[in-house]
Amino acid sequence: MRFLSPLGSTRRQIFFYLLPQFQANSIRRESTSSFHTTMDATEQSLRQSLSEKSSSVESQGNAVRALKASRAAKPEIDAAIDLLNKLKLEKSAVEKQLQSTMSSSGNGSLNREAFRQAVVNTLERRLFYIPSFKIYRGVSGLFDYGPPGCAVKSNVLSFWRQHFILEENMLEVDCPCVTPEVVLKASGHVDKFTDLMVKDEKTGTCYRADHLLKDYCTEKLEKDLTISAEKAAEFKDVLAVMEDYSPEELGAKIKEYGITAPDTKNPLSDPYPFNLMFQTSIGPSGLIPGYMRPETAQGIFVNFKDLYYYNGRKLPFAAAQIGQAFRNEISPRQGLLRVREFTLAEIEHFVDPENKSHPKFSDVSKLEFLMFPREEQMSGQAAKKLCLGEAVAKGTVNNETLGYFIGRVYLFLTRLGIDKERLRFRQHLANEMAHYAADCWDAEIESSYGWIECVGIADRSAYDLRAHSDKSGVALVAEEKYAEPKEVEKLVINPVKKELGLAFKGNQKNVVESLEAMNEKEAMEMKATLESKGEVEFYVCTLGKNVSIKKNMVSISKEKKKEHQRVFTPSVIEPSFGIGRIIYCLYEHCFSTRPSKAGDEQLNVFRFPPLVAPIKCTVFPLVQNQQFEEATKVISKELTSVGISHKIDITGTSIGKRYARTDELGVPFAITVDSDASVTIRERDSKDQVRVSLKEAASVVSSVAEGKMTWQDVWASFPHHSSAAADEQE
């Protein structure tokens, strides 16, 4: 994961797994660091003023002491003491102001943490997820999805498959997680998929080097009021640029600040790279090294040739894969956002590099949403609403195909229930992108952890296919057949080796290579000179000197050839989805609380759209009797036949409690059976209820759950359940 950037410095990709191989990295790191990247003006002036007041207090103190020592007149001394006290008061006022400035930003993070804790508690209590292997005290960075979590995940993946694979006719593949080394050597992961690690020199405990430096700077900034404005600015600068540190630079900073192991205070080793892939060995001999794949993309690249033939040797086409990926994090933090095993959904759209238009771009060109182009980031502006069509037309987004996917990702995320005000597409800065990449945009979702990269959409040019072509020796190329053959002129340089050998002896080879390496302009100039003068001076760079080339030593000509096709390596545009992150952000965006009827407690609600809700409907017989039980069975059978997942709750608890339980799971509709002729249907968010005949109940729920009707339609078409009766129930 420390990849060499084009400029030779090493950079790190924050959420690298979404934007893998060789992409250089964000200056911005874990999203919280953005809170520190700009030095707040108030804070700066307060720190400045505090430092001035401290100096004034100190020098006035000295002045008072000097007056006393020189036994100056009492009024003179009293005046000096008055001034000292005044200065002390002023200093203390500034101190208080700074304190309150710092803690108010601190309170923000406290609120975020309290909110997160409420969400996470609910998720864990209702088994949306479970720390894996809990009875054995777990393993950090590994989580199970429990029943409602599985249902949400399965809904998200079904919709992904529908929205991308089926609607776009993509070629789905499903490759193994176990991957032989040669594949990941070609992709660069064996050499470069690393994080910098330091070890406690006495206990051997491992830490991520950048985490320690970040924690140190953050704590200093948040809790230490005595540091000067200059020092504070330095820490903020370190936080902003530490992404770009080499191992040596990072090590030097850790030494400079005297950072030690957090628990033991022991000294730390120098930072060194740790490969994040889980290693294993394939077969019984132990001779075939393998890894658990760190992303699913490579499985698609190595199949390019077969897929291209399957697609009738036509471009563009897209292949897609949904599957597990693995990353042996040094010290996972951020709960469900940074885990050691996760589900990725990746698309590789292969396209002619000379034509990146998209036939369906007009379907998304009118969309408007928050975009954060490079220029706005560099000039300190905020993300702004842009029309996608204009962004492509103006060249803000590099090409139509990239733009099309940005639009489709926007539609995918917002239909899932991601709040469009807390979703933005952020363009990579020039130094974040790999040298070969044409353009990259991340779909970032705002959560209690800050802005989280959840989808990366990158135009990766021909990089990946070329890497596997080179390593495997199998040409991963496409052809464009010309409608009729094209005549092309080709330069032909034929060095006459015999004459060159006689003239240059041991240097012959260097001269031949230099002659052959001439471009068209150089060659045609030489040809002209040789024809007019019979001799020419020629610089051979591998010899570092000029040699004299005579007419009989080389023949240069242009020949006409007919070409029937163009052979090229396709470009790949890669939208890559971190499914677990999207789901976690969805949980936060859908979570809310509301007071119970009695007002004595806050009830949790997940306002999932029916599309992702783990269960679409619950069925409650009001009381336990045979009549209601029969009616419940009828409804259940009909719901099953129309494919609506549902649950029957026959516990004797009050309907209000049962609604609360169901709200906390995000179930959008509840059917209460309180008669054998008609029932009530209650909608989760409005808590409104309508009365519907027993026979119609399943089909009404099915229509509204599948988006064929809105709840407003239902509300307009059926008698409302009297609020008195509703009151009675809740």
Added chain:
Amino acid sequence: MRFLSPLGSTRRQIFFYLLPQFQANSIRRESTSSFHTTMDATEQSLRQSLSEKSSSVESQGNAVRALKASRAAKPEIDAAIDLLNKLKLEKSAVEKQLQSTMSSSGNGSLNREAFRQAVVNTLERRLFYIPSFKIYRGVSGLFDYGPPGCAVKSNVLSFWRQHFILEENMLEVDCPCVTPEVVLKASGHVDKFTDLMVKDEKTGTCYRADHLLKDYCTEKLEKDLTISAEKAAEFKDVLAVMEDYSPEELGAKIKEYGITAPDTKNPLSDPYPFNLMFQTSIGPSGLIPGYMRPETAQGIFVNFKDLYYYNGRKLPFAAAQIGQAFRNEISPRQGLLRVREFTLAEIEHFVDPENKSHPKFSDVSKLEFLMFPREEQMSGQAAKKLCLGEAVAKGTVNNETLGYFIGRVYLFLTRLGIDKERLRFRQHLANEMAHYAADCWDAEIESSYGWIECVGIADRSAYDLRAHSDKSGVALVAEEKYAEPKEVEKLVINPVKKELGLAFKGNQKNVVESLEAMNEKEAMEMKATLESKGEVEFYVCTLGKNVSIKKNMVSISKEKKKEHQRVFTPSVIEPSFGIGRIIYCLYEHCFSTRPSKAGDEQLNVFRFPPLVAPIKCTVFPLVQNQQFEEATKVISKELTSVGISHKIDITGTSIGKRYARTDELGVPFAITVDSDASVTIRERDSKDQVRVSLKEAASVVSSVAEGKMTWQDVWASFPHHSSAAADEQE
């Protein structure tokens, strides 16, 4: 995988991954071995006769030579030569007969192999699957699903989720593949999930020991006519019982037969166990050993407590998981049937061991299908059609819940398209089952490899939960609250330690333990003796002698206690599905060929039911013009809106060729656009075509693809497309 059976011998489970932890194993191994287990009567008598004829020829040859040596009379010598020639002719006739017997059974396997090759070629050519990492020359035992394979897999899994999880209200979980060692230590996999391996002593190449022995015996039996009937019987016996060989026995047989490394003929090492789990290490320290899970079941067991609470602390309930499992095979064979990474779908149904009835058993009790109970296997009978209800009533199937799942598995497999005549449920023999298992049945599907275990359905009693309870120290139990408290009598034995100490000094502890270990009968007898005689002789096994116990040394009584609940470890009934195997068998069952119209070639057809077909419908504009293109767009849009996956084929090739291409992918319906008012719909298997209005086309295809109508209904409701026109097209 070599698990210790209750009898102390080691056994091996053929398709262990479906029936994991500690189940002892089938006597039957890879299904082909069943072709050899019984010595065919004809073959036996032929071998006998051939051996007799050979002896006769030999002794008559000797006789002739003796006559010649003794210069006997010519007529006598001629008569002897005539007899020799006659015997030689007889021997040769028998030899031919045996040869033909052997090769006819050989032909059977040739036919099976030719069929398999045709299926596999089609699957690979149409990218149903691809050997993984092909451009790097692949890794044996790893396969990718290509686009149609992915679609089939996704359909199979969706149906599985619908049929089991949704219809049965199971609790789905999704756990990581990376698993810490402690979990797999508890389950027994770390110690016992092994195969026996031998190494080429010079090159180090590894082989599965049983494979080499099996290959040797099979080849001898099939190709060597000179072996005696006794020797042939011996080889058949070895094939039948080699499952039960210890490493030493297996090694001895390999030595006895002089088996060497197949490629080099080098000597082989002794067999030794090789653990089949892919090993890795979790976290950066390298101190937490981990494995890629060999099955998904353990993830469910370790979550039992949370799931039980989630289910309102009620039994029975089932949890389910679909996911990847890993198995580092020594030398994978049998193509897609034995692979190193595969998708499992497992159910763990937790039930009160005292009540294994099932409320929905009556839904399946009338089903009749091929069952192969233990008794029929032991007495050499064939599998037979049984009524499930009767099989449970008669105790052939141990309990209703097990029977219910057998029935549900039957419905699942046959609805997918598995031929019910080539599906049987085979009961495990007593020596195949682990000592704790109550009953096990395998759903076996017949393929070109023989009968393949695709689903295992086992009543595993309380084994798994107990193993994790013991290892983790967390009680994995359920409670049954009594409606009213039950009065129970409990035996109370109180050794009086002071008196025992005085009497037995250093032996006191042994005596106390022995007293406390008495069962009720022993204790009550002692009580009676002490009361009548004041003293009793008592054998302390840990001391190996009798001691004399006096009345004051122990008090024995029965106390009545009120119990409010019963606490117990639930039994688990585990249906475990090898998804890849089911899909492969489905491919074979659905594959057929039929002559092309011209009769000059055989065309391949996959007769998938619409439920699993990778694409439900293709749309063919008859010729490329704007009118048909518009109509095609209308149909495509409508198909998308009713959720029918489809593909448009606008290539200029003939409709006949396009139908053939689509048949080979198993697409059940094709819409040919040959007008802008109406279109034809063609059904794949009958090749029948009806004419339907443009507007209705999508809804007709959707109804028949989703099973709301049959093709017969369609055929009866719409005008048939004239055969003349159809001829023109095909």
